[in-house]
Amino acid sequence: MAYIHEQRIQFFDTDKMQVTHHANYIRFFETARTEYLRSEGLPYSDMEKGDFQIPVLGVEAKFKTPSVYDELIAIECRIGKIAPASFEVEYEIRNAETGKVHVTGRSRHGFTDANLRPIPLKKKNPELYNFFMRLSEQDKK
């Protein structure tokens, strides 16, 4: 079961096509995955104190239908593939009421130290590695 974060499209999220500007969805991805990790007991600010970061290595998105001002959207996110030094997150953004799909996407993240140097997490911090593994398992259900 995936995590779902809801938020409302703000005026400043729209552009002159009168829909949400596409680049903002990349920010919505970030909000949802941060809230997901917090809800599981791992606030990102805690990670950073621990000399640990998960910078974005890549992102992709497909914009299927536009969302509009004042619309309540639901950003579903789930942990995807986990490698020794990176992992993926998958997203689906829908209208929170009708379920209509607006955007799908994924991001890839590295496990790094505070100076953005890659960390082989499985080896260096098995507890944190298992945390991500557990989320990934639970998201498949």
Added chain:
Amino acid sequence: MAYIHEQRIQFFDTDKMQVTHHANYIRFFETARTEYLRSEGLPYSDMEKGDFQIPVLGVEAKFKTPSVYDELIAIECRIGKIAPASFEVEYEIRNAETGKVHVTGRSRHGFTDANLRPIPLKKKNPELYNFFMRLSEQDKK
């Protein structure tokens, strides 16, 4: 030969990792392709008067190295594949002085009318279709 747009990383482009926030590169892509089309005689505002738009259908980016505040970046963009009702643009963002690659990416766009309904451009507006074909050819050289 591809088009190159240069711009400087602003303070508001950075985040607390002290590098450019990844979502901003998606905006930089937009700036570069708009400037490209203008430089070729097709300002996007003109397109819109002509009941024509090129909404973003999809985008992807790989973040290879960070760019930093005050850095001058060069955004190279070239028209990629052109289909009857869509086309692609490819991007490479580098440090303007050293040439170090920061980000690569691509976006896919539909040809639509002002109400975001797809237009088979080749059929409906062969002149505009040929404009994009010519750019694509010239970018391969």
Added chain:
Amino acid sequence: MAYIHEQRIQFFDTDKMQVTHHANYIRFFETARTEYLRSEGLPYSDMEKGDFQIPVLGVEAKFKTPSVYDELIAIECRIGKIAPASFEVEYEIRNAETGKVHVTGRSRHGFTDANLRPIPLKKKNPELYNFFMRLSEQDKK
């Protein structure tokens, strides 16, 4: 009694000083006043259907202390002075837990039609005018 909207500082809200970038507070003002009007039964999207808008004529903000990533902030907003064709909103942004003040500010808005032409609201739409008057009274308590 003023309206309070809470939200969390996101990664993309911060800049390389490792605090919230000042321009983002202007957006937070917008979010709070929109949510306020919705909570009182006047979603802004409804206003627009009614050929009515409240564009920002001016804004000011004082940045007293920085807010940081992952912090929960409380944006208090209250309707201030109401004139025949404009009104003010006042803001105070605090840490939601400690109450420490980060930012104070105000915005001034016109009552206009969909084409941004001023409307003497008191005369043209007394019901809507009274709605704003009622909020202003209630915010003073």
Added chain:
Amino acid sequence: MAYIHEQRIQFFDTDKMQVTHHANYIRFFETARTEYLRSEGLPYSDMEKGDFQIPVLGVEAKFKTPSVYDELIAIECRIGKIAPASFEVEYEIRNAETGKVHVTGRSRHGFTDANLRPIPLKKKNPELYNFFMRLSEQDKK
């Protein structure tokens, strides 16, 4: 004589009112004052290496007429009042061709060290203080 920075309104700068979103002008102020200081030989990144910052203490703006997508704007900025530990910058944003005024505003900045602690600049770094004084004088002409 004031410094003038020109830039073009991008698609992502607009909102569903089909004009530039007001909060973006606060970012334009920042771009212009940064470019101004660079043009005078003081890139902000250099300042920071010198354990020195100029955080924004306050900002205000009046939105007089809207600017639109693809418009070339001219952001005029001049150093205003200088106090021992702070200074002001004044802005006027116009259409670069017609001179029509869109926005006027001002920002107030502190002189601080890298940890945002105020510095009495006149005393601690007279050279830098005189740099700002010189700009202020020259902007009055």
